Amino acid sequence: MADNMFSDLAKVIDQVGKDKGIDKEVVIDAVKQAMLVAARKKYGTYREIEAQYNEETGEVELYEFKEVVEAEKFVDEEVEITLDEALKLDPGAQLDDSIGIKLESGDLGRIAAQTAKQIILQKVRDAEREIIFSEFEQRKGEIASGIARRVEKGAIVVDLGRTEAHIPPREQIPGEVYKPGDRIQGYLSEVRQTTRGPQIIMSRADERYLVKLFEMEVPEIYDGIVEIMSAAREPGQRAKIAVRTKDNSVDPVGACVGMKGSRVQNIVQELKGEKIDIVMWDEDVTRFACNALAPAEISKVFLDEENKEMEIVVPDAQLSLAIGKKGQNVRLAAKLTGWKLDIISVSATSARTAESIFNLMLLPGMSETMAQNIFQSGFGSFQSLATAKAEEVMTIPGYDDPEKAQKLIDDADALIKKYEEQGVPVPTSPQAQPVEKTSSAKQRAEEQLKAELSKLGQE
Template sequence: MMSDTFSSLSKMIEQVGKDKGIDKQIVIDAVVQGMLVAARRKYGTYRDIEAQYNEETGEVELFEFKEVVADEDFIDEEVELKLTDALELDPDAQVDDTIGVRLETGELGRIAAQMAKQIITQRVRDAEREIIFEEFDQRKGDIASGIARRVERRSIVVDLGRIEAYIPPREQIPGEQYRPGDRIQGFLSDVRQTTRGPQIIMSRASEGYLMKLFEMEVPEIYDGIVEIVAAAREPGQRAKIAVRTNDNAVDPVGACVGMKGSRVQNIVQELRGEKIDIVLWDEDPARFVANGLAPAEISKVFVDEASKEMEVVVPDHQLSLAIGKRGQNVRLAAKLTGWKLDILSDSNAAARTAESIFNLMLVPGMTETMAQNIFQSGFGSFQALAEAQVDDVMMIPGYDDPDKAGSLIQEAKDLLDSYVSEGREIPTAPQAAETKPVNDGDAKSAADQRLKDELAQLSQANEAAAVAEEKDSATEERVSE
């Protein structure tokens, strides 16, 4: 009976290899190891027993090896073999040789046979898990589809055939609901090897899923003619992708949109109505940001490369469009481009410019043109000049001389010290009277006029101060005479 049991173990090698897709040698090694463990359990671990697979008979054979000793020195039959007995097995046997004696597998017993089966089953299962892990690890970053089976702790369990995958709550598109039996598609974002076997994480909310969908839908992307440079998503609501091409004959945005929007609409349907903006990538960060904020129109962009920040100025009536619903448009644009963005309207930007020019003209001898040059070089106040380095100030037109740049910094420091020592507040530009909402052109004109008025007032104040100084000087001269 036991012989039949172990015979069936050897016969299953071919079948298991075919059914599980496991290398035949792995199954053989598992069977051999199982037989060896069973034999040692039966006969003891101190006996020298080996198991071998016989390719001709298709069975596992057990051999016990014993040391040949002289008949008069024979003590332990478990590990020793008399020379006379050894000569019967092998006529060339000599003392100190080792001879293998075949053991019958039918003598192992039921418990040992069950143990062998358990070991073989475990080894085969481990090999199968390793094969599945390697298969899906190579597929990581691809799209897979399966059948939704159930929900565990808010995670959707997806049957992929040979294994189950999980879509955690954070990787699901908000508002989506699936019932058992529904077909579901997702992005293979992670494959982990755990003690319970491979664990596969799928995502429907990642940027990788969006990019892969475009690769499947747009042949130009699959062929490498069009490249997706970056993507940003707020799953279920809105997404942006940036594309480019090295082929001037191809319109990358048009290729992604497709005839009458057919390509992008297929993706929108898969993402349950998520709106997708396709923008043109540009190596110039300012242009890229302007494209990323589409459909809003951009008036001007101020770039701070050191902190990787941009100040984007838009027409007054485009401000809400640039920011988007609850800041969605600017958030996606910032994520897409990798820059921190600050959105301003034309009127607000003009008012801030006027305030900065007014502040800079507090420096003695500062003209409006000089103040504008300094402001356009990135210094919005004389306080900023007071803390600046000479090399930075030398970048301002007209201040490329180290002495001149140092003198400007010192004047700004002296002015700041005078306000601090006297306990005076630094003056701000007079606020213009409130007016009714105007269009973009009127807003710019009003801001320019307000700036001129403020500068005129400041100029008058400076002239009055100069006249007062002349009078004081004249009085001092008369007194001295």
């Protein structure tokens, strides 16, 4: 059995190398290890045995090494050989030499040969897995196409030829159904080496899949003339990509759309009808946000650069359009820009402004004009003034003097304590609308305060 198994070994090695793409040395090492395991099972681990590949004969030969000793000192025949016996094998042998004696591989027996065969097959499988892992590790980040075979725990198993990939439920486009035999395409997002071999994760929901589809469909993107700056998706529903170009003769949005929308429609079909908005990227984040929220019209934008937050004011009639169905448009725009976006209507802004002016005019000696200056400088209430630093308040027109700034802070702090001591809430504007006259606004505030104090006195 062993003779049959190891005969024509050179042909077997070459054949495995060609069929599996495995290096010749890997197969030879596997055979040598297999022969050693088989030999140790038969002869025991105590004896010193080595396996060597003879390229001339194309066979793996086993040698048992023994130490040459004097006949008087000879004790263990499994590891020692007398000088007289050694000289018969090698006329040049000397005391303390280690001499190799060839073993017959045919003596290994049927069970030993079967063990050797299993080790060889395992080594070949391991080498094949390593080749597949290396191949797909290099392909990570590309688009791959295969045949859907089955579904395991919600994951679609895709036959890629030499191996299989999985598309987990979270990486699938909601609503998509694939039957065994259907061709399926996806983005190679992850390649891991496991005890069972390479594990390849494909995605159809990843933003990078959308980007790769545009690279394949739009030559200007592939050539680097048009660049995709960011992308955002809600798979199967809607997506946005932001593009730019340094070539003034090229319209980046038009290049992605294609003649009569042909290019973008091909991608929409691949993504099962997912709507795609292509917007112009801009260095000015305000303009970029406005582009990302299109087709909604934008009235004003307020930036908080420190927290990367943006308040966007839109006409009342445009509010639902800017927010989108279930907030989808603003969510995608926020993801595209990397900023937190808060959409607010013009009327709501006016009401909030009126409320802030009313609040600030509760301060002693405060006029509507001064209240508006304070509000426009970023202070929406006297409470915010009370916690501000003098240097911050000095940015308000009319309060550039340190003493005036500090007095405004002290007045705001005193007003807070006044309401706390009296145990009444801070009055709010009875009508959240822009204030028309200073005297009427001031009067309304004072009247409301008197009413609250009166209630407190009656109690």
